[in-house]
Amino acid sequence: MARGELIRSRSLFDRIAGRVVLAAGWRRALLAVLSGAFATLALAPVDFPFAGFVAFPVLVWLIDGTGVDVEAGALRRSLRPFWTGWLFGFGYFVAGLWWLGAALLVDAGTFVWFLPLAVLGLPAVLAIFFGFAVALCRLVWSDSAWRILGLAACLGLAEWLRSWIFTGFPWNEIGVMAASHPVLMQVVSLVGVHGLTILAVIVFSVPAILLDNRGRWPMLGLATVLLVGQIGYGLWRLQDNPTFFDQTVVIQIVQPNIEQSLKWDPEIAGQNFDTLIEMTTSKEASPGSPGGRAEGKASAPRRLIVWPETAVPFVLTDRPEAISRLAQSLSEGETLIAGAARVDRSEAGRQRVYNTVYVIDDEGTIKAASDKVHLVPFGEYLPFQDFLESLGVSSLVDMPGGFSAGPALEPVPLDGAPAFLPLICYEIIFPREVPVGDPVPGFILNVTNDAWYGATPGPYQHVRMATVTAVALGLPMVRSANTGISVVTDAVGREIGGLGLNRQGNLVSALPANAMVTPYRTYRDLPFLLLLLTVSVIALVMRFALRPGIG
Structure with a gap:
């Protein structure tokens, strides 16, 4: 046949x-x-x-x-x-x-x-x-x-x-x-x-x-x-793992929805910063936010306000007046966790720039800084930099020499709240690299700027992989994205609340408190x-x- x-x-x-x-x-x-x-x-x-x-x-x-x-x-x-x-x-x-x-x-x-x-x-x-x-x-x-x-x-x-x-x-x-x-x-x-x-x-x-x-x-x-x-x-x-909350902590995620082409424009840097300050001080939750309007200090003595990756449109430590404004925008018992560029000028004749998460208290004191460790090739740094720059290739981030990688990723302690794991942008898709040692973290903090990718599948894929990592590690996740998608999930990946893509607003929620130890977290x-x-x-x-x- x-x-x-x-x-x-x-x-x-x-x-x-x-x-x-x-x-x-x-x-x-x-x-x-x-x-x-x-x-x-x-x-x-x-x-x-x-x-x-x-x-x-x-x-x-x-x-x-x-x-x-x-x-x-x-x-x-x-x-x-x-x-x-x-x-x-x-x-x-x-x-x-x-x-x-x-x-x-x-x-x-x-x-x-x-x-x-x-x-x-x-x-x-x-x-x-x-x-x-x-x-x-x-x-x-x-x-x-x-x-x-x-x-x-x-x-x-x-x-x-x-x-x-x-x-x-x-x-x-x-x-x-x-x-x-x-x-x-x-x-x-x-x-x-x-x-x-x-x-x-x-x-x-x-x-x-x-x-x-x-x-x-x-x-x-x-x-x-x-x-x-x-x-x-x-x-x-x-x-078997119902969601329960730390009633002493309120999360306020600020999603400013600033276009990438305007994010680093020096002519409107002050306007962008004003937007972040105004949203922070409003304490007003966007429609659909699970927490509604923030509770009084008696019921929530600690408020964690989260800004997305590189939210501050300038080098924060170079502008004392900006830090002073931040202090004025924070009420007693509030802590700001903000993404910003950090410059280290300790080496003679050279400066290093880091993609950083700052922890700032209500007095304007920088309590902690955590630098991004796993950088994006061609986005945040150039492999074989000297050779590629000689060919006219540059990284996407307009930063002389690109970003430098931080020394190590460690949980960051907080006063009056659980420690958190600071994962900047796509660091969260590498669960094998995430430490969960001392202090034991209570949640993952993922700050990102997906504005680069507009209204494409990219931001949706990113938040999905972030949620999978949180489930693998058995930790709640607080995710702040410049243009979205910002979410709060519990340790088994249930979404407590979220702000969709290309929306401006505040997401206010209690902090999920059902962190757990998983076999993957223990044995990787x-x-x-x-x-x-x-x-x-x-x-x-x-x-x-x-x-x-x-x-």
């Missing part, structure tokens, strides 16, 4: 799978790219996780097809799995990260030439991790349904590597696709987002094995147990590595131990 007749003789589902397996040339490449792009519908703000049940079966069938062309040369056959994974990853990262280009359009005259590198170049580099994963798993591929365990293990390994190689960029990890709701997030408190990646790939790939004869039922049973277990554990954990990546080892061993055993007719 001819190949075309064989395809036509099967069921519709079987014919679709057969056409994907046998696809070649540009059709195979297009299928890989489109399936990767389709997978991003599972990410915020669309939040359609069922996209994974389409994208990953297509990937499995494409991998099945990498060994079909027996007449191809050895080199071509060896490269096909890598290119299949790379094309899938390229589609995934282009569709998931295209909004990075919006940051380059803030100062289009300077950075528009860099747009193709950001929108296409970065995805091309990140896709190498997916190419590596598929090439690795193809070495132990089989015709058994158990093969999807190998794919899950290899993609989990690739995503773990992506989180730290070259400082790491774990944005939109596959596991986040399966964490669109607090119920689905809770498993990260056990195995982290890398572990959730392994579980998600197994479950998402199930439709691909419905036609398999070997190992189908055991794998269907395993995937069902994993999915039901994830949902059941999430429901139990949410029910160890549970993930044990899961990775277990899944890898099972995949290898089933690959080499099964014989025809078994499984």
Whole structure:
């Protein structure tokens, strides 16, 4: 029977799978790219996780097809799995990260030439991790349904590597696709987002094995147990951990909604600062804010007022009159936590600039300062700075020499309130790097400025990953964003209140107080590595131990 007749003789589902397996040339490449792009519908703000049940079966069938062309040369056959994974990853990262280009359009005259590198170049580099994963798993591929365990293990390994190689960029990890709701997030408190990646790939790939004869039922049973277990554990954990509050602390998040193009304009710096002061002193909560108008001092003796990342539009310590105004704007018992640039001129002939969070009391005294440790490459600093500047490349932040990295990230103590973990911007997507030592933090404070990315998926993806990190560490989160999205969540990811994108207002809320110790917080990546080892061993055993007719 001819190949075309064989395809036509099967069921519709079987014919679709057969056409994907046998696809070649540009059709195979297009299928890989489109399936990767389709997978991003599972990410915020669309939040359609069922996209994974389409994208990953297509990937499995494409991998099945990498060994079909027996007449191809050895080199071509060896490269096909890598290119299949790379094309899938390229589609995934282009569709998931295209909004990075919006940051380059803030100062289009300077950075528009860099747009193709950001929108296409970065995805091309990140896709190498997916190419590596598929090439690795193809070495132990089989015709058994158990093969999807190998794919899950290899993609989990690739995503773990992506989180730290070259400082790491774990944005939109596959596991986040399966964490669109607090119920689905809770498993990260056990195995982290890398572990959730392994579980998600197994479950998402199930439709691909419905036609398999070997190992189908055991794998269907395993995937069902994993999915039901994830949902059941999430429901139990949410029910077992009700939200309660520290009644002695009120949080006031100031969301000024200042456009990025105006944020550092020296001609309106004073106006921007006035806006922040006026919003701070108003104490007025925006509609929908859970706390309403602030309570009196007797019921809430400590108020924490939070400004977003680099909210102060100048070097604060160079302007004593500005610090004096801050002191005047704070009532007794109030503390301001504000993002600002900090300049260190202690080195002769050189100054260092830090992206900093200041803690300022009601007398205008700077009680603490925490510098950002994990900087954004090309955004806050230039790798190989001298060489790239000689080529005319500069960082997005208009800062001579860029920002410098702080020495260490540590919890910051507060008078009359729990200590907090200061995570500036995308530091919050690196839970492995977050210390939770002495003093024991009561909450995560995430200040950010997503105004760079406008009304794109970027801010929605950022707040989703921030929430996943908070759940993994078992800590409430207070998040202040310049243009949004500002939120307060409890330790299991339930949103207490929030201010949407491109809104100006105050978010007033009591401080969630149900911090807890999670297995991930205690052991970090160890549970993930044990899961990775277990899944890898099972995949290898089933690959080499099964014989025809078994499984």
